[in-house]
Amino acid sequence: MSFWSGRAQVEPLAALAAVLAVCIGLTLYAGAVEAALVSLSPDRAVAPTAADRLVTTASSFGSMVVPLGPNASSARPAGYELNATVVADGSTWTVGPTPPDASECARRRVSVRIDPATVRPGTLEVCVWPVA
Template structure:
């Protein structure tokens, strides 16, 4: 009789220990909801702080892409200027102008007065074989 009482007592103590280590399903769901709500709030606030394409200046990266297309060994070739029109951002219009000495080359539609997203850089321009002059490459991007 003493041995059966000990076994029952040991079983009850083990059951109590296991019962204390378990988490209530309601508490687990509440914790999961709190984590998901916090993550959603974080993403919403972060998404609102990132500027949209309309808010960003896109002329500088466009200028880099245009320069990469028309540059040949550190010298810009005016004959490659039409290839630059493929490097504009989607949904935007692009005008590319190259000036050197008294020469001006332009591709793209006419630039409206309200277009303010512009970028330019100094480049070396090949005017003819063996003749290279300093010039300026300018891009204007607008909607």
């Protein structure tokens, strides 16, 4: 018998439950911090961050997949409305409510996958404004 055989060990199920509890706690904490930051700094530049997040969530193998659909709602910052418009190859895809004149907008050059074998250069414009 080895020297370590008398030491206590944790059951695998208990260890997985502990890791799950820590992950849930970190997720809840991150959500609370994001909600608090929106109310603390209303003058921060939100549109560039939302545009980058939308490009990340709506891209597959380096090109944006249209229509944007649920990817736009997952990129929407807490406390803001979002409108995203992609223009490529003479076509336009828009998701979200019509932005007011006072909205903050950001533009990005992106590759857009129009068909499974067709990728064209395009422009993404993301506009955000506080929820009224």
